[in-house]
Amino acid sequence: MNRSEAMKIRRSLGRAKLGWTFGILLMGGPLPTAAWAAEANYDESRVPDYILPDPLRKENGRPVKSAQAWRDQRRPELLRLFETHVYGRTPGPTKRMEFKVRSVDPDALGGKATRKEVTIHFGGAPDGPQLRLLIYAPNGRERPAPAFLGLNFNGNHTVHADPGITIAGGGGERAAVPDRGSSSRRWPVETILDRGYALVTAWYGDLEPDRADGWKEGVRELFRPNPGSREFPPDAWGAIGAWAWGLSRAMDYLETDPDIDRDRVALIGHSRLGKTALWAGAQDERFKIVISNNSGCGGAALSRRQFGETVERINRVFPHWFCARFKEYGAGEDRLPVDQHQLIALIAPRPVYVASAAEDLWADPRGEFLAALAAEPVYRLLGRPGLGVNDPPPLDHAVGDFIGYHIRAGKHDVTDYDWAQYLGFADRHFGK
Ligand code: GTR
Numbered sequence: 001m002n003r004s005e006a007m008k009i010r011r012s013l014g015r016a017k018l019g020w021t022f023g024i025l026l027m028g029g030p031l032p033t034a035a036w037a038a039e040a041n042y043d044e045s046r047v048p049d050y051i052l053p054d055p056l057r058k059e060n061g062r063p064v065k066s067a068q069a070w071r072d073q074r075r076p077e078l079l080r081l082f083e084t085h086v087y088g089r090t091p092g093p094t095k096r097m098e099f100k101v102r103s104v105d106p107d108a109l110g111g112k113a114t115r116k117e118v119t120i121h122f123g124g125a126p127d128g129p130q131l132r133l134l135i136y137a138p139n140g141r142e143r144p145a146p147a148f149l150g151l152n153f154n155g156n157h158t159v160h161a162d163p164g165i166t167i168a169g170g171g172g173e174r175a176a177v178p179d180r181g182s183s184s185r186r187w188p189v190e191t192i193l194d195r196g197y198a199l200v201t202a203w204y205g206d207l208e209p210d211r212a213d214g215w216k217e218g219v220r221e222l223f224r225p226n227p228g229s230r231e232f233p234p235d236a237w238g239a240i241g242a243w244a245w246g247l248s249r250a251m252d253y254l255e256t257d258p259d260i261d262r263d264r265v266a267l268i269g270h271s272r273l274g275k276t277a278l279w280a281g282a283q284d285e286r287f288k289i290v291i292s293n294n295s296g297c298g299g300a301a302l303s304r305r306q307f308g309e310t311v312e313r314i315n316r317v318f319p320h321w322f323c324a325r326f327k328e329y330g331a332g333e334d335r336l337p338v339d340q341h342q343l344i345a346l347i348a349p350r351p352v353y354v355a356s357a358a359e360d361l362w363a364d365p366r367g368e369f370l371a372a373l374a375a376e377p378v379y380r381l382l383g384r385p386g387l388g389v390n391d392p393p394p395l396d397h398a399v400g401d402f403i404g405y406h407i408r409a410g411k412h413d414v415t416d417y418d419w420a421q422y423l424g425f426a427d428r429h430f431g432k
Helices: 003-027 035-039 069-087 189-194 218-222 240-254 272-283 312-319 326-328 340-345 365-374 375-381 416-429
Strands: 097-108 113-122 130-138 144-154 198-203 260-268 289-293 352-357 402-408
Touching: 035 289, 069 240, 069 260, 069 326, 069 375, 113 240, 113 402, 130 144, 130 189, 130 240, 144 272, 144 365, 144 416, 189 198, 189 416, 198 240, 198 289, 218 240, 240 260, 260 272, 260 416, 272 289, 272 340, 289 416, 312 326, 340 365, 340 375, 352 365, 352 416, 365 375, 365 402, 402 416
Parallel strands: 144 198, 144 260, 260 289, 289 352, 352 402
Antiparallel strands: 097 113, 113 130, 130 198
Protein backbone atom coordinates (compact mmCIF):
# COMPACT_ATOMS: atom_id res chain seq x y z
CA MET A 1 0.00 0.00 0.00
CA ASN A 2 1.43 3.38 -0.89
CA ARG A 3 1.58 6.30 1.48
CA SER A 4 -1.34 8.20 0.02
CA GLU A 5 -3.62 5.17 0.27
CA ALA A 6 -2.54 4.55 3.82
CA MET A 7 -3.10 8.17 4.70
CA LYS A 8 -6.50 8.08 3.06
CA ILE A 9 -7.53 5.18 5.21
CA ARG A 10 -6.22 6.91 8.29
CA ARG A 11 -8.04 10.13 7.49
CA SER A 12 -11.37 8.45 6.95
CA LEU A 13 -11.01 6.57 10.20
CA GLY A 14 -10.00 9.75 11.96
CA ARG A 15 -13.46 11.10 11.34
CA ALA A 16 -15.15 7.92 12.42
CA LYS A 17 -13.35 7.85 15.75
CA LEU A 18 -15.35 10.83 16.91
CA GLY A 19 -18.59 9.04 16.27
CA TRP A 20 -17.50 5.96 18.18
CA THR A 21 -16.17 7.83 21.16
CA PHE A 22 -19.36 9.81 21.26
CA GLY A 23 -21.38 6.60 21.17
CA ILE A 24 -19.42 5.17 24.08
CA LEU A 25 -19.86 8.29 26.18
CA LEU A 26 -23.56 8.38 25.45
CA MET A 27 -23.98 4.82 26.57
CA GLY A 28 -22.04 5.57 29.71
CA GLY A 29 -20.30 2.23 29.39
CA PRO A 30 -17.22 1.67 31.52
CA LEU A 31 -13.85 2.04 29.88
CA PRO A 32 -11.28 -0.60 30.85
CA THR A 33 -9.87 0.23 34.26
CA ALA A 34 -7.33 -2.54 34.94
CA ALA A 35 -3.67 -1.59 35.16
CA TRP A 36 -2.86 -3.15 31.82
CA ALA A 37 -5.60 -1.17 30.17
CA ALA A 38 -4.38 2.05 31.76
CA GLU A 39 -0.90 1.67 30.31
CA ALA A 40 -2.26 1.10 26.81
CA ASN A 41 -2.77 3.85 24.29
CA TYR A 42 -6.38 4.78 23.56
CA ASP A 43 -5.62 8.16 22.11
CA GLU A 44 -6.05 8.28 18.36
CA SER A 45 -3.72 11.25 18.07
CA ARG A 46 -0.93 9.08 19.49
CA VAL A 47 -1.30 6.37 16.88
CA PRO A 48 1.99 6.45 14.99
CA ASP A 49 2.13 7.14 11.28
CA TYR A 50 2.51 3.91 9.47
CA ILE A 51 2.52 2.41 6.01
CA LEU A 52 0.85 -0.92 5.58
CA PRO A 53 2.59 -3.61 3.57
CA ASP A 54 0.74 -4.17 0.30
CA PRO A 55 -1.22 -7.42 0.17
CA LEU A 56 -0.75 -7.56 -3.58
CA ARG A 57 2.92 -6.75 -3.73
CA LYS A 58 6.11 -8.04 -2.26
CA GLU A 59 8.37 -5.33 -0.87
CA ASN A 60 10.08 -3.73 -3.87
CA GLY A 61 8.26 -6.18 -6.12
CA ARG A 62 5.71 -5.70 -8.85
CA PRO A 63 2.03 -5.85 -7.94
CA VAL A 64 0.17 -9.05 -8.63
CA LYS A 65 -2.37 -8.35 -11.35
CA SER A 66 -4.26 -11.59 -11.92
CA ALA A 67 -6.21 -14.05 -9.83
CA GLN A 68 -3.80 -16.74 -10.93
CA ALA A 69 -0.72 -14.82 -9.82
CA TRP A 70 -2.40 -14.18 -6.47
CA ARG A 71 -3.17 -17.86 -6.07
CA ASP A 72 0.13 -19.26 -7.33
CA GLN A 73 2.61 -16.71 -6.03
CA ARG A 74 1.43 -14.05 -3.67
CA ARG A 75 -0.92 -16.11 -1.51
CA PRO A 76 1.68 -18.82 -0.71
CA GLU A 77 4.29 -16.12 -0.14
CA LEU A 78 2.07 -14.31 2.39
CA LEU A 79 1.18 -17.54 4.15
CA ARG A 80 4.87 -18.24 4.55
CA LEU A 81 5.46 -14.78 6.01
CA PHE A 82 2.74 -15.30 8.62
CA GLU A 83 4.23 -18.71 9.44
CA THR A 84 7.75 -17.38 9.73
CA HIS A 85 7.07 -14.19 11.65
CA VAL A 86 3.75 -14.50 13.48
CA TYR A 87 2.12 -17.88 14.13
CA GLY A 88 4.86 -20.37 13.28
CA ARG A 89 4.79 -23.26 10.85
CA THR A 90 1.87 -25.66 10.94
CA PRO A 91 2.68 -29.31 10.29
CA GLY A 92 0.58 -31.47 7.98
CA PRO A 93 -2.58 -33.31 9.03
CA THR A 94 -1.18 -35.69 11.61
CA LYS A 95 0.64 -38.76 12.46
CA ARG A 96 -2.17 -41.23 12.88
CA MET A 97 -5.61 -39.91 13.55
CA GLU A 98 -8.69 -41.85 14.50
CA PHE A 99 -12.35 -40.79 14.73
CA LYS A 100 -14.49 -42.46 17.41
CA VAL A 101 -18.20 -41.75 17.59
CA ARG A 102 -18.89 -41.80 21.35
CA SER A 103 -22.61 -41.16 21.43
CA VAL A 104 -25.54 -40.36 19.16
CA ASP A 105 -28.91 -39.10 20.38
CA PRO A 106 -31.32 -38.56 17.50
CA ASP A 107 -33.83 -36.98 19.85
CA ALA A 108 -31.88 -34.26 21.61
CA LEU A 109 -33.22 -30.87 22.71
CA GLY A 110 -36.81 -32.04 22.64
CA GLY A 111 -36.42 -33.67 19.22
CA LYS A 112 -35.00 -30.59 17.55
CA ALA A 113 -31.58 -32.04 16.94
CA THR A 114 -29.36 -35.04 16.69
CA ARG A 115 -26.55 -34.72 19.18
CA LYS A 116 -23.31 -36.52 18.50
CA GLU A 117 -20.08 -36.69 20.42
CA VAL A 118 -17.04 -37.68 18.42
CA THR A 119 -13.49 -37.99 19.69
CA ILE A 120 -10.55 -37.46 17.38
CA HIS A 121 -7.52 -39.32 18.71
CA PHE A 122 -4.09 -38.12 17.67
CA GLY A 123 -0.82 -39.94 17.65
CA GLY A 124 -2.13 -43.50 17.80
CA ALA A 125 -2.25 -43.81 21.59
CA PRO A 126 -5.66 -43.99 23.31
CA ASP A 127 -4.40 -41.83 26.17
CA GLY A 128 -2.67 -39.32 23.87
CA PRO A 129 -4.08 -35.92 22.97
CA GLN A 130 -7.63 -35.93 21.68
CA LEU A 131 -10.22 -33.47 20.48
CA ARG A 132 -13.77 -34.08 21.67
CA LEU A 133 -16.35 -32.71 19.27
CA LEU A 134 -19.91 -31.91 20.22
CA ILE A 135 -22.23 -31.82 17.22
CA TYR A 136 -25.86 -30.74 17.03
CA ALA A 137 -27.43 -31.32 13.61
CA PRO A 138 -30.96 -30.05 12.97
CA ASN A 139 -33.58 -32.78 12.55
CA GLY A 140 -36.24 -32.91 9.86
CA ARG A 141 -34.06 -31.91 6.95
CA GLU A 142 -33.61 -33.57 3.58
CA ARG A 143 -29.99 -32.71 2.99
CA PRO A 144 -26.79 -32.50 4.98
CA ALA A 145 -26.79 -29.31 7.03
CA PRO A 146 -24.44 -26.36 6.65
CA ALA A 147 -22.57 -25.85 9.88
CA PHE A 148 -20.91 -23.37 12.19
CA LEU A 149 -17.70 -24.68 13.69
CA GLY A 150 -16.02 -22.95 16.60
CA LEU A 151 -13.83 -23.79 19.57
CA ASN A 152 -15.18 -22.98 23.03
CA PHE A 153 -13.34 -21.62 26.07
CA ASN A 154 -14.76 -23.65 28.92
CA GLY A 155 -15.79 -27.15 27.80
CA ASN A 156 -18.51 -28.55 25.56
CA HIS A 157 -20.96 -28.91 28.42
CA THR A 158 -20.89 -25.14 28.95
CA VAL A 159 -22.44 -24.26 25.58
CA HIS A 160 -25.85 -25.66 26.55
CA ALA A 161 -27.51 -26.98 29.72
CA ASP A 162 -28.44 -30.19 27.82
CA PRO A 163 -27.73 -32.94 30.41
CA GLY A 164 -26.74 -35.31 27.62
CA ILE A 165 -23.46 -33.51 26.96
CA THR A 166 -20.47 -35.25 28.52
CA ILE A 167 -18.75 -33.02 31.03
CA ALA A 168 -15.34 -32.55 29.52
CA GLY A 169 -12.81 -29.82 29.65
CA GLY A 170 -11.93 -27.28 32.24
CA GLY A 171 -11.98 -23.56 32.16
CA GLY A 172 -8.96 -22.56 30.10
CA GLU A 173 -7.03 -20.36 32.48
CA ARG A 174 -9.40 -21.29 35.32
CA ALA A 175 -8.94 -24.34 37.45
CA ALA A 176 -12.47 -25.40 38.36
CA VAL A 177 -14.73 -27.20 35.89
CA PRO A 178 -17.49 -24.75 35.04
CA ASP A 179 -21.18 -25.52 35.29
CA ARG A 180 -23.33 -26.96 32.55
CA GLY A 181 -24.66 -24.28 30.28
CA SER A 182 -22.54 -21.57 31.90
CA SER A 183 -21.49 -20.16 28.50
CA SER A 184 -24.84 -20.76 26.80
CA ARG A 185 -25.47 -17.03 26.47
CA ARG A 186 -22.76 -17.00 23.82
CA TRP A 187 -24.06 -20.08 21.99
CA PRO A 188 -27.68 -19.68 20.82
CA VAL A 189 -27.92 -23.36 19.94
CA GLU A 190 -31.69 -23.49 19.33
CA THR A 191 -31.61 -20.40 17.10
CA ILE A 192 -28.76 -21.85 15.05
CA LEU A 193 -30.67 -25.12 14.64
CA ASP A 194 -33.96 -23.36 13.81
CA ARG A 195 -32.15 -21.54 11.03
CA GLY A 196 -31.12 -24.88 9.56
CA TYR A 197 -27.50 -24.96 10.68
CA ALA A 198 -25.58 -27.56 12.59
CA LEU A 199 -23.28 -26.45 15.40
CA VAL A 200 -19.94 -28.14 15.94
CA THR A 201 -17.75 -27.20 18.87
CA ALA A 202 -14.85 -28.46 20.94
CA TRP A 203 -12.90 -27.21 23.95
CA TYR A 204 -9.70 -25.50 22.87
CA GLY A 205 -7.82 -26.83 25.90
CA ASP A 206 -8.11 -30.35 24.45
CA LEU A 207 -5.56 -29.29 21.85
CA GLU A 208 -3.32 -27.41 24.21
CA PRO A 209 -3.94 -25.97 27.66
CA ASP A 210 -3.77 -22.19 27.48
CA ARG A 211 -0.72 -21.44 29.59
CA ALA A 212 2.96 -20.86 28.98
CA ASP A 213 3.93 -24.50 29.53
CA GLY A 214 0.76 -25.92 27.94
CA TRP A 215 2.81 -27.29 25.06
CA LYS A 216 3.91 -30.14 27.32
CA GLU A 217 0.38 -31.52 27.29
CA GLY A 218 -0.81 -30.56 23.83
CA VAL A 219 -0.64 -31.66 20.22
CA ARG A 220 2.51 -29.67 19.44
CA GLU A 221 4.53 -32.24 21.35
CA LEU A 222 3.49 -34.96 18.89
CA PHE A 223 5.42 -33.31 16.12
CA ARG A 224 8.64 -32.27 17.81
CA PRO A 225 11.88 -33.95 16.91
CA ASN A 226 13.03 -33.34 20.49
CA PRO A 227 9.98 -33.87 22.75
CA GLY A 228 10.34 -32.36 26.20
CA SER A 229 13.06 -29.94 25.20
CA ARG A 230 12.59 -26.23 25.88
CA GLU A 231 14.25 -25.31 22.62
CA PHE A 232 11.90 -24.02 19.98
CA PRO A 233 13.11 -22.78 16.60
CA PRO A 234 12.07 -19.16 15.96
CA ASP A 235 9.37 -20.26 13.54
CA ALA A 236 8.01 -23.19 15.56
CA TRP A 237 4.24 -22.94 15.87
CA GLY A 238 2.63 -21.52 18.98
CA ALA A 239 -0.62 -22.35 20.73
CA ILE A 240 -2.75 -20.37 18.26
CA GLY A 241 -1.21 -22.51 15.54
CA ALA A 242 -2.07 -25.66 17.48
CA TRP A 243 -5.67 -24.58 18.06
CA ALA A 244 -6.01 -23.67 14.37
CA TRP A 245 -4.56 -27.03 13.40
CA GLY A 246 -7.22 -28.68 15.56
CA LEU A 247 -9.95 -26.86 13.64
CA SER A 248 -8.61 -28.37 10.44
CA ARG A 249 -8.66 -31.80 12.05
CA ALA A 250 -12.29 -31.20 13.08
CA MET A 251 -12.90 -30.41 9.42
CA ASP A 252 -11.21 -33.70 8.44
CA TYR A 253 -13.85 -35.43 10.53
CA LEU A 254 -16.74 -33.30 9.26
CA GLU A 255 -15.88 -34.31 5.71
CA THR A 256 -16.85 -37.83 6.70
CA ASP A 257 -20.07 -36.96 8.56
CA PRO A 258 -23.22 -37.51 6.46
CA ASP A 259 -25.19 -34.96 8.50
CA ILE A 260 -22.87 -32.12 7.56
CA ASP A 261 -22.57 -30.29 4.25
CA ARG A 262 -18.79 -30.19 3.94
CA ASP A 263 -18.98 -27.42 1.36
CA ARG A 264 -20.82 -25.09 3.70
CA VAL A 265 -18.83 -24.94 6.90
CA ALA A 266 -18.45 -21.51 8.53
CA LEU A 267 -15.67 -21.06 11.05
CA ILE A 268 -16.29 -18.78 14.01
CA GLY A 269 -14.15 -17.65 16.93
CA HIS A 270 -14.20 -15.03 19.67
CA SER A 271 -11.21 -13.12 20.97
CA ARG A 272 -8.11 -15.36 21.11
CA LEU A 273 -10.23 -17.96 19.37
CA GLY A 274 -11.09 -15.31 16.78
CA LYS A 275 -7.37 -14.94 16.10
CA THR A 276 -7.33 -18.72 15.82
CA ALA A 277 -10.28 -18.80 13.41
CA LEU A 278 -8.61 -16.26 11.12
CA TRP A 279 -5.34 -18.17 11.05
CA ALA A 280 -7.14 -21.49 10.48
CA GLY A 281 -9.29 -19.96 7.76
CA ALA A 282 -6.28 -18.36 6.07
CA GLN A 283 -4.53 -21.71 5.84
CA ASP A 284 -7.39 -24.12 5.18
CA GLU A 285 -9.63 -23.29 2.25
CA ARG A 286 -12.20 -25.88 3.22
CA PHE A 287 -13.63 -23.27 5.59
CA LYS A 288 -16.01 -21.45 3.30
CA ILE A 289 -16.80 -18.55 5.64
CA VAL A 290 -14.58 -17.19 8.40
CA ILE A 291 -15.90 -15.07 11.27
CA SER A 292 -13.72 -13.08 13.63
CA ASN A 293 -15.55 -11.83 16.71
CA ASN A 294 -13.58 -9.18 18.65
CA SER A 295 -10.25 -10.86 17.78
CA GLY A 296 -8.07 -7.76 18.27
CA CYS A 297 -4.28 -7.84 18.40
CA GLY A 298 -2.84 -10.78 16.48
CA GLY A 299 -6.31 -11.24 14.96
CA ALA A 300 -8.14 -8.70 12.83
CA ALA A 301 -6.59 -5.52 14.29
CA LEU A 302 -3.67 -3.79 12.61
CA SER A 303 -0.52 -4.24 14.71
CA ARG A 304 1.07 -1.05 13.42
CA ARG A 305 -1.53 1.14 15.10
CA GLN A 306 -0.36 0.08 18.57
CA PHE A 307 -3.80 0.98 19.88
CA GLY A 308 -5.03 -0.95 22.93
CA GLU A 309 -3.22 -4.28 23.11
CA THR A 310 0.18 -4.20 21.40
CA VAL A 311 2.54 -6.81 19.97
CA GLU A 312 4.91 -6.14 22.87
CA ARG A 313 2.22 -6.70 25.47
CA ILE A 314 0.63 -9.76 23.88
CA ASN A 315 4.01 -11.47 23.63
CA ARG A 316 4.84 -10.64 27.21
CA VAL A 317 1.57 -11.86 28.71
CA PHE A 318 0.89 -14.74 26.33
CA PRO A 319 4.39 -15.92 25.35
CA HIS A 320 3.00 -19.24 24.11
CA TRP A 321 0.48 -17.95 21.56
CA PHE A 322 2.79 -16.99 18.70
CA CYS A 323 6.11 -18.14 17.32
CA ALA A 324 9.29 -16.96 19.03
CA ARG A 325 10.22 -14.67 16.17
CA PHE A 326 7.05 -12.61 16.65
CA LYS A 327 8.62 -11.35 19.91
CA GLU A 328 11.20 -9.44 17.89
CA TYR A 329 8.49 -7.08 16.72
CA GLY A 330 7.32 -5.88 20.12
CA ALA A 331 9.87 -3.13 19.81
CA GLY A 332 9.08 -2.30 16.22
CA GLU A 333 5.83 -3.27 14.51
CA ASP A 334 6.91 -1.35 11.43
CA ARG A 335 9.58 -3.98 10.81
CA LEU A 336 6.99 -6.76 10.61
CA PRO A 337 6.88 -7.89 6.99
CA VAL A 338 3.11 -8.38 7.32
CA ASP A 339 0.16 -6.80 9.05
CA GLN A 340 -3.19 -8.28 9.91
CA HIS A 341 -5.12 -6.96 6.89
CA GLN A 342 -3.07 -9.46 4.91
CA LEU A 343 -4.32 -12.27 7.11
CA ILE A 344 -7.88 -11.26 6.25
CA ALA A 345 -6.88 -11.05 2.58
CA LEU A 346 -5.68 -14.66 2.73
CA ILE A 347 -9.29 -15.70 3.18
CA ALA A 348 -10.27 -14.16 -0.17
CA PRO A 349 -12.28 -14.82 -2.22
CA ARG A 350 -14.20 -16.60 0.54
CA PRO A 351 -16.54 -14.45 2.63
CA VAL A 352 -15.03 -13.14 5.85
CA TYR A 353 -16.76 -11.28 8.67
CA VAL A 354 -14.98 -9.00 11.13
CA ALA A 355 -16.94 -7.82 14.16
CA SER A 356 -15.92 -5.28 16.78
CA ALA A 357 -17.52 -4.00 19.97
CA ALA A 358 -17.58 -0.30 20.81
CA GLU A 359 -16.35 -0.67 24.38
CA ASP A 360 -13.73 -3.23 23.45
CA LEU A 361 -11.03 -0.64 22.87
CA TRP A 362 -8.41 -3.16 23.97
CA ALA A 363 -9.07 -4.97 20.66
CA ASP A 364 -8.89 -1.71 18.67
CA PRO A 365 -12.24 -1.67 16.84
CA ARG A 366 -11.02 0.92 14.43
CA GLY A 367 -7.90 -1.10 13.66
CA GLU A 368 -10.16 -4.06 12.93
CA PHE A 369 -12.25 -2.02 10.52
CA LEU A 370 -9.11 -0.64 8.84
CA ALA A 371 -7.68 -4.11 8.39
CA ALA A 372 -10.90 -5.29 6.76
CA LEU A 373 -10.81 -2.24 4.50
CA ALA A 374 -7.17 -2.79 3.56
CA ALA A 375 -7.90 -6.42 2.61
CA GLU A 376 -10.32 -5.21 -0.03
CA PRO A 377 -7.88 -4.88 -2.96
CA VAL A 378 -7.43 -8.66 -2.93
CA TYR A 379 -11.17 -9.28 -2.98
CA ARG A 380 -11.47 -6.78 -5.81
CA LEU A 381 -8.76 -8.53 -7.79
CA LEU A 382 -10.63 -11.80 -7.35
CA GLY A 383 -13.87 -10.22 -8.55
CA ARG A 384 -15.63 -10.06 -5.20
CA PRO A 385 -17.18 -6.95 -3.68
CA GLY A 386 -15.69 -6.38 -0.22
CA LEU A 387 -16.81 -3.91 2.42
CA GLY A 388 -18.33 -1.39 0.06
CA VAL A 389 -17.80 1.51 2.49
CA ASN A 390 -14.76 3.63 3.34
CA ASP A 391 -15.84 4.69 6.79
CA PRO A 392 -16.86 2.58 9.75
CA PRO A 393 -20.62 2.22 9.97
CA PRO A 394 -22.63 3.55 12.91
CA LEU A 395 -23.05 1.26 15.91
CA ASP A 396 -25.15 -1.85 15.31
CA HIS A 397 -25.27 -1.44 11.57
CA ALA A 398 -23.78 -4.28 9.53
CA VAL A 399 -22.14 -3.52 6.19
CA GLY A 400 -20.30 -5.34 3.46
CA ASP A 401 -20.65 -8.10 0.94
CA PHE A 402 -17.78 -10.60 0.86
CA ILE A 403 -16.17 -8.71 3.73
CA GLY A 404 -18.77 -8.17 6.45
CA TYR A 405 -18.27 -5.77 9.31
CA HIS A 406 -20.15 -4.37 12.25
CA ILE A 407 -19.34 -2.55 15.45
CA ARG A 408 -21.80 -3.49 18.11
CA ALA A 409 -22.64 -1.41 21.15
CA GLY A 410 -21.26 -2.88 24.35
CA LYS A 411 -18.36 -4.89 25.60
CA HIS A 412 -15.96 -7.62 24.51
CA ASP A 413 -18.40 -10.52 24.13
CA VAL A 414 -20.45 -12.62 21.71
CA THR A 415 -24.09 -11.60 21.77
CA ASP A 416 -27.34 -12.48 20.05
CA TYR A 417 -26.85 -9.39 17.91
CA ASP A 418 -23.52 -10.76 16.68
CA TRP A 419 -25.05 -14.15 15.93
CA ALA A 420 -27.97 -12.57 14.07
CA GLN A 421 -25.47 -10.93 11.72
CA TYR A 422 -23.46 -14.14 11.25
CA LEU A 423 -26.56 -16.19 10.50
CA GLY A 424 -27.72 -13.61 7.95
CA PHE A 425 -24.24 -13.50 6.41
CA ALA A 426 -24.16 -17.30 6.14
CA ASP A 427 -27.69 -17.41 4.69
CA ARG A 428 -26.64 -14.96 2.01
CA HIS A 429 -23.38 -16.65 1.07
CA PHE A 430 -24.53 -20.22 1.45
CA GLY A 431 -27.53 -19.44 -0.76
CA LYS A 432 -30.18 -20.20 1.79
C1 GTR B 1 -7.04 -10.88 26.51
C2 GTR B 1 -6.02 -10.75 25.44
C3 GTR B 1 -6.69 -10.55 24.11
C4 GTR B 1 -7.85 -11.50 23.90
C5 GTR B 1 -8.60 -11.86 25.15
C6 GTR B 1 -9.44 -13.14 25.08
O1 GTR B 1 -6.49 -11.00 27.77
O2 GTR B 1 -5.19 -9.67 25.77
O3 GTR B 1 -5.75 -10.64 23.09
O4 GTR B 1 -7.43 -12.63 23.25
O5 GTR B 1 -7.78 -12.03 26.23
O6 GTR B 1 -9.09 -14.10 24.39
O7 GTR B 1 -10.44 -13.18 25.80
